[in-house]
Amino acid sequence: MPNIVLDKKNFEKTIDGKRTSLYFLENQNGMQAAITNYGGRLVSLLAPSANGNLTDVILGFDNIDQYQTSTEPYFGAIIGRYGNRIANGQFTLDGRVYTLLKNNGPNSLHGGKKGFQDVVWDAHLIDDHNLELFYLSPDMEEGFPGNLSVKVSYTLTNDNQLKINYEATTDKKTVVNLTNHAFFNLNGEGNRGTIHNHLLTIHADHYLPVNNNMIPTGEMASVTNTPFDFRKPVLIGKGIDADDDQIKNGNGYDHTFVLNEDKENSLKLAAVVTGENGITMEVLTEEPGMQLYTGNFLQSKNNLRGGGKDDFRTALCLETQHFPDSPNQPHFPTTVLEPEEIYRTSSVYRFSIK
Numbered sequence: 001m002p003n004i005v006l007d008k009k010n011f012e013k014t015i016d017g018k019r020t021s022l023y024f025l026e027n028q029n030g031m032q033a034a035i036t037n038y039g040g041r042l043v044s045l046l047a048p049s050a051n052g053n054l055t056d057v058i059l060g061f062d063n064i065d066q067y068q069t070s071t072e073p074y075f076g077a078i079i080g081r082y083g084n085r086i087a088n089g090q091f092t093l094d095g096r097v098y099t100l101l102k103n104n105g106p107n108s109l110h111g112g113k114k115g116f117q118d119v120v121w122d123a124h125l126i127d128d129h130n131l132e133l134f135y136l137s138p139d140m141e142e143g144f145p146g147n148l149s150v151k152v153s154y155t156l157t158n159d160n161q162l163k164i165n166y167e168a169t170t171d172k173k174t175v176v177n178l179t180n181h182a183f184f185n186l187n188g189e190g191n192r193g194t195i196h197n198h199l200l201t202i203h204a205d206h207y208l209p210v211n212n213n214m215i216p217t218g219e220m221a222s223v224t225n226t227p228f229d230f231r232k233p234v235l236i237g238k239g240i241d242a243d244d245d246q247i248k249n250g251n252g253y254d255h256t257f258v259l260n261e262d263k264e265n266s267l268k269l270a271a272v273v274t275g276e277n278g279i280t281m282e283v284l285t286e287e288p289g290m291q292l293y294t295g296n297f298l299q300s301k302n303n304l305r306g307g308g309k310d311d312f313r314t315a316l317c318l319e320t321q322h323f324p325d326s327p328n329q330p331h332f333p334t335t336v337l338e339p340e341e342i343y344r345t346s347s348v349y350r351f352s353i354k
Helices: 064-069 245-250
Strands: 013-015 018-020 022-026 032-036 041-048 054-056 090-093 096-099 122-127 130-137 148-156 161-170 199-202 254-258 268-274 279-285 289-293 317-321 343-353
Touching: 013 064, 022 130, 022 148, 032 148, 041 279, 041 343, 199 289, 245 254, 268 289, 268 317, 279 317
Parallel strands: none
Antiparallel strands: 013 018, 022 032, 032 041, 041 054, 090 096, 122 130, 130 148, 148 161, 161 343, 199 268, 254 289, 268 279, 279 343, 289 317
16 A cells, blocks of 8 residues: 555554554545554545645654653544543442543543554454454453443445444443544645635534533534534634634633534534545544534644644644433433343544535
8 A cells, every 4th residue: 555655664563562563545536544553543635636646634653652752642533432531430230330540630531541443442444344353341340341342443435435333232331431532633634724714514402511621511503603503514714713702712722512413413523624635534423522622732742644733723623422421411312231131333534625
């Protein structure tokens, strides 16, 4: 696969006694993905552009060492056990209080200190289109109950869709909220700039306001007449610095959108984003929410693959998920998983040219 300029040897290492590697997927159109089993990370994603070339649309590194030492720990990673924030680092199940590490001010974020982004997954490359990753998270890892058996499948289809399927089972009642934390800039390597001129649509009539600790207040607020109204295509930069308390709380967009239901399909269109070069990405998901994060805490501290640094707002994340702090807010869709249940959810990133 000559278009992805990545040396597999740079991703071969022993971490926690397990070997890491790099795996490649490709479709008949030449679209390509590179994934490492360290954190289940999407390392590179080459999408067709208007000039016929392939453009890498995500931020990442060209070796495993940089992923281990990055000041931004989540580039391209599978997030778990619980994506997003849990208030005060604790939740209660059946009367028992479970205490988590507070790694985001007073909150637990993205599974704690050593979430799924920092573990080595068992990998099975099925063929050029399909990769399966497996991880057994032991009971009380990072404070979460139950032995959680997780399977994440990456599939690259011939109609330019990257599908991510998540499955999990537990032997004890627990909470689960899995997602992927790819940082997208559709302008591609060497042409990034900020994401202010990306055109964004989000199919959501409501979003979740947060307090100054970035925990949802519990309200599902209308997006009407706010900077959060993306129901028609809007340049991200239009409202990102608005004189708005919610924008100030997040230093930009760092909020969950309550996705509109699709009565015909469980896999609903959540968002459409188009870069300055015409590359368009549609996000489809079975999840009730999607976190829009606009790289407000990137600090130019990491040297990226292809040149340049992870500068302020040079990427956006569209993290399909259940809501933040759901274990402490019972009116939110539940994230509880019982031993007799199977956690299943799918999200899709579909690429085209406008």
